[in-house]
Amino acid sequence: xxxxxxxxxxxxxxxxxxxxxxxxxxxxxxxxxxxxxGIYAYLPLGLKVLKKVSDIVRRHMNDKGAIELxxxxxxxxxxxxxxxxxxxxxxxxxxxxxxxxxDLCLGPTNEEQITEVVSHYVTSYKQLPLILYQIQTxxxxxxxxxxxxxxxxxxVMKDAYSFDENEDGLEExxxxxxxxxxxxxxxxxxxxxxxxxxPGVMGGSISHEFMAPAEIGEDILFYCSNCNLYFRxxxxxxxxxxxxxxxRTIEIGHVFKLxxxxxxxxxxxxxxxxxxxxxxxxxxxxxxxxxxxxxxxEQNHDNKGIIWPSSLAPxxxxxxxxxxxxxxxFAQGLELEGILQDLGLTVLVDDRPEQxxxxxxxxxxxxxPYILILGKKYLQDKKYELEVRATKEKFNFNKEELINxxxxxx
Amino acid sequence: xxxxxxxxxxxxxxxxxxxxxxxxxxxxxxxxxxxxxGIYAYLPLGLKVLKKVSDIVRRHMNDKGAIELxxxxxxxxxxxxxxxxxxxxxxxxxxxxxxxxxDLCLGPTNEEQITEVVSHYVTSYKQLPLILYQIQTxxxxxxxxxxxxxxxxxxVMKDAYSFDENEDGLEExxxxxxxxxxxxxxxxxxxxxxxxxxPGVMGGSISHEFMAPAEIGEDILFYCSNCNLYFRxxxxxxxxxxxxxxxRTIEIGHVFKLxxxxxxxxxxxxxxxxxxxxxxxxxxxxxxxxxxxxxxxEQNHDNKGIIWPSSLAPxxxxxxxxxxxxxxxFAQGLELEGILQDLGLTVLVDDRPEQxxxxxxxxxxxxxPYILILGKKYLQDKKYELEVRATKEKFNFNKEELINxxxxxx
Numbered sequence: 001x002x003x004x005x006x007x008x009x010x011x012x013x014x015x016x017x018x019x020x021x022x023x024x025x026x027x028x029x030x031x032x033x034x035x036x037x038g039i040y041a042y043l044p045l046g047l048k049v050l051k052k053v054s055d056i057v058r059r060h061m062n063d064k065g066a067i068e069l070x071x072x073x074x075x076x077x078x079x080x081x082x083x084x085x086x087x088x089x090x091x092x093x094x095x096x097x098x099x100x101x102x103d104l105c106l107g108p109t110n111e112e113q114i115t116e117v118v119s120h121y122v123t124s125y126k127q128l129p130l131i132l133y134q135i136q137t138x139x140x141x142x143x144x145x146x147x148x149x150x151x152x153x154x155x156v157m158k159d160a161y162s163f164d165e166n167e168d169g170l171e172e173x174x175x176x177x178x179x180x181x182x183x184x185x186x187x188x189x190x191x192x193x194x195x196x197x198x199p200g201v202m203g204g205s206i207s208h209e210f211m212a213p214a215e216i217g218e219d220i221l222f223y224c225s226n227c228n229l230y231f232r233x234x235x236x237x238x239x240x241x242x243x244x245x246x247x248r249t250i251e252i253g254h255v256f257k258l259x260x261x262x263x264x265x266x267x268x269x270x271x272x273x274x275x276x277x278x279x280x281x282x283x284x285x286x287x288x289x290x291x292x293x294x295x296x297x298e299q300n301h302d303n304k305g306i307i308w309p310s311s312l313a314p315x316x317x318x319x320x321x322x323x324x325x326x327x328x329x330f331a332q333g334l335e336l337e338g339i340l341q342d343l344g345l346t347v348l349v350d351d352r353p354e355q356x357x358x359x360x361x362x363x364x365x366x367x368x369p370y371i372l373i374l375g376k377k378y379l380q381d382k383k384y385e386l387e388v389r390a391t392k393e394k395f396n397f398n399k400e401e402l403i404n405x406x407x408x409x410x
Numbered sequence: 411x412x413x414x415x416x417x418x419x420x421x422x423x424x425x426x427x428x429x430x431x432x433x434x435x436x437x438x439x440x441x442x443x444x445x446x447x448g449i450y451a452y453l454p455l456g457l458k459v460l461k462k463v464s465d466i467v468r469r470h471m472n473d474k475g476a477i478e479l480x481x482x483x484x485x486x487x488x489x490x491x492x493x494x495x496x497x498x499x500x501x502x503x504x505x506x507x508x509x510x511x512x513d514l515c516l517g518p519t520n521e522e523q524i525t526e527v528v529s530h531y532v533t534s535y536k537q538l539p540l541i542l543y544q545i546q547t548x549x550x551x552x553x554x555x556x557x558x559x560x561x562x563x564x565x566v567m568k569d570a571y572s573f574d575e576n577e578d579g580l581e582e583x584x585x586x587x588x589x590x591x592x593x594x595x596x597x598x599x600x601x602x603x604x605x606x607x608x609p610g611v612m613g614g615s616i617s618h619e620f621m622a623p624a625e626i627g628e629d630i631l632f633y634c635s636n637c638n639l640y641f642r643x644x645x646x647x648x649x650x651x652x653x654x655x656x657x658r659t660i661e662i663g664h665v666f667k668l669x670x671x672x673x674x675x676x677x678x679x680x681x682x683x684x685x686x687x688x689x690x691x692x693x694x695x696x697x698x699x700x701x702x703x704x705x706x707x708e709q710n711h712d713n714k715g716i717i718w719p720s721s722l723a724p725x726x727x728x729x730x731x732x733x734x735x736x737x738x739x740f741a742q743g744l745e746l747e748g749i750l751q752d753l754g755l756t757v758l759v760d761d762r763p764e765q766x767x768x769x770x771x772x773x774x775x776x777x778x779p780y781i782l783i784l785g786k787k788y789l790q791d792k793k794y795e796l797e798v799r800a801t802k803e804k805f806n807f808n809k810e811e812l813i814n815x816x817x818x819x820x
Contacts, residue, residue, distance in 0.1 A: 005475060006477060007477045007479070007531075007540065007542065009530075009531035009532075030531075033527050033530065033531075035481070035482045035484075035485065035486065035523065035526075036482075036484075036486055036512065036514075039482045039484050040482060041479065041480065041481040041482050041523070041527060042479055042480045043479050043527075044477050044478060044479050046479075047478060047479055047480050050480075065415060067416060067417045067454050068454060068457060069417070069451065069452055069453050069454050069456075069457055070451065070452045070457050070460075071445070071451040071452075072445045072446075072449045072450060072451050072564055073483070073547060073549070073564055074445075074446075074449050074549070074563065074564060075445065076445065076446055091509050094506055094508070095506075096504055096505075096506050098504070098551050098563070099501050099551050099553065102446065104446075106516075113445065113451070116445075117443050117451060117453075120419075120443065121417075121419035121440075121443075122419075130417065132417065137483060139483070139484070141508050141509050143509070153484065153508070154482055154483055154484060
């Protein structure tokens with residue numbers, strides 16, 4: 001992709017209202033545009049990252065046999081009244097009345113809706129177990145939206161729902177999701193921990209949270225640096241007895257054993273093996289897809305910009321052509337783009353008629369894991385300068401060495 | 411994909427409220443679930459088709475250098491007041507007030523929002539031309555939603571916006587989009603025509619509509635069967651003078667030359683070559699992505715069900731294993747699935763413990779272009795029975811002939 005043919009409107013100054021590192025770099029790097037506080041448009045780079053996260057989530061969910069669908073954005077308020085969650089969520093839920101006078105809301109989550117769908121079609125234990133999921137924008141009227149994608153009024157969530165015959169089935173579905181979640185966060189390059197948590201407004205018996213340690217985190221855990229263990233609300237380590245330190249974390253995923261809470265309220269039943277009517281035993285499993293983007297940046301940056309893991313980078317290589325008026329250099333840049341693409345890499349070719357300093361600043365800000373420079377050293381010795389953002393290593397490679405390097409990292 | 415591990419809840423009876431062929435087959439075939447009149451969830455099969463249409467649209471837009479982003483769903487009402495379209499659209503627009511008292515609406519389209527984004531970042535003619543697009547759910551509070559995805563309150567649209575220095579630039583962008591649109595609808599397997607149209611509420615000078623002839627169409631054109639030409643509002647053919655016949659059509663795409671209508675109202679300007687401040691010259695380009703699904707079914711079905719073109723089929727081959735208790739037959743089915751996948755085909759293996767009649771009915775209803783039967787003829791003579799839905803041809807192939815057949819159709 002040529003930079004000049006793409007749309008990456010980076011900003012030189014820190015934008016007003018940017019409240020933390022990830023928010024600042026997402027706005028400055030041309031990833032997001034703020035429509036209103038808590039409401040963002042994904043600019044082309046931001047959309048690329050969102051798609052990469054979504055694809056990782058999708059692949060691991062499919063691997064566990066979960067099946068993708070997508071529910072409507074507008075939901076009848078009626079189903080929320082049945083579970084009593086309309087009043088529990090209160091003003092967080094965005095409600096509208098349509099011209100026919102129907103009471104609707106914009107989905108803040110989808111337990112009610114999915115239970116209705118499953119209850120409509122699934123009548124027998126033979127159709128179970130079933131795990132359905134979607135990757136969809138949700139809406140919450142936050143009192144205080146902040147930190148960009150961390151706490152916004154519109155956000156992208158992966159929400160999954162399992163339906164089983166009994167508690168043993170739920171246990172198996174739950175284990176599958178726990179395993180998928182670990183794989184997803186690992187592949188996204190996140191440092192994270194899993195803690196048992198309070199089910200809260202979701203109801204049900206057991207829940208686990210996936211937490212990414214970060215300064216801006218809004219959840220406080222207690223950490224034993226001795227045993228490298230986290231606890232929710234005690235003052236001393238259960239293992240070694242040492243006092244604990246407060247540590248802030250970002251909630252990136254949350255899984256719940258719901259049991260029959262929702263199926264009971266919504267009268268969602270099936271016929272079991274002995275032809276008895278039974279309530280579905282449910283679990284629900286959420287991942288903050290857009291929030292992952294913020295969490296990854298909070299954990300992976302320096303003072304110049306984002307340092308993406310390859311798995312999420314909008315472009316893995318930022319190829320800077322120092323002098324675009326030099327035709328042989330320009331031609332070499334395009335040839336190199338082709339070679340790297342054949343190795344499976346995505347390449348942003350900075351072909352703008354800008355000072356090289358501007359190009360470097362943007363490359364650091366945008367955060368491709370590899371910066372490749374085609375300039376003086378190429379003209380003199382046919383050498384390619386490569387900078388690895390994460391390790392700060394610099395190499396001067398000939399073409400063969402460069403290709404071998406990328407063959408080995410991929 | 412094994413049918414037993416997927417979620418395709420077909421219905422035997424015609425569901426209440428199904429108003430036309432496409433609506434009926436989408437509901438009966440397990441493609442859609444109706445949450446409320448005009449509001450649908452995409453079940454797994456429906457989502458697969460939606461993604462296939464979206465991917466075709468995306469590829470052709472990218473080919474023309476258009477750049478993908480995604481705006482927010484909630485928009486500030488203020489920008490609509492500036493163009494006066496909030497009152498023009500009236501009750502069609504779904505409006506909400508958030509807890510801070512901000513007036514918001516759910517986007518029925520995005521001219522205002524995109525113009526604001528571009529105006530924020532693009533300051534010079536050097537950054538032009540620019541075509542931005544998105545594939546996103548839109549909202550309209552229809553007086554009378556009907557025909558399933560044809561006229562719904564939530565629908566998926568591809569909306570693109572071009573920004574140029576002058577009318578010549580707009581002409582070029584407009585031509586590119588016209589060309590992309592023809593390629594998109596052709597690849598979707600649609601029979602369609604292009605007509606000059608009235609810009610209406612969108613404003614601007616010139617517009618073209620892409621129309622798919624169908625009985626349930628809500629737009630009436632006048633057709634000369636002699637010259638195979640369409641006209642909008644005359645009674646006799648402009649070419650041969652013969653009287654015209656009314657023909658109903660579905661609007662699947664609409665492109666507009668907007669000029670400076672929106673950039674003027676929103677004060678969106680750039681500096682031109684002589685350093686003068688000028689309004690962007692704009693075009694906008696819409697495709698009803700979800701509506702294409704209905705239009706294709708209206709044009710491609712028989713009385714048993716949908717007949718998908720391969721480009722949109724959720725699965726290209728429906729492989730019916732007649733007797734799943736016969737282990738050699740079952741093993742052969744899985745082997746065959748692998749062979750067909752290696753040829754680039756998507757395969758639904760009907761491994762359900764159902765009567766063969768049920769499997770055939772579902773296969774016809776769901777509408778894979780190829781039905782492959784593994785039954786008596788395989789056990790007797792190692793022959794695979796293949797039925798081509800569109801042509802009703804039936805073949806008895808040995809393995810080599812079968813592979814050659816699919817090599818040639820793909």
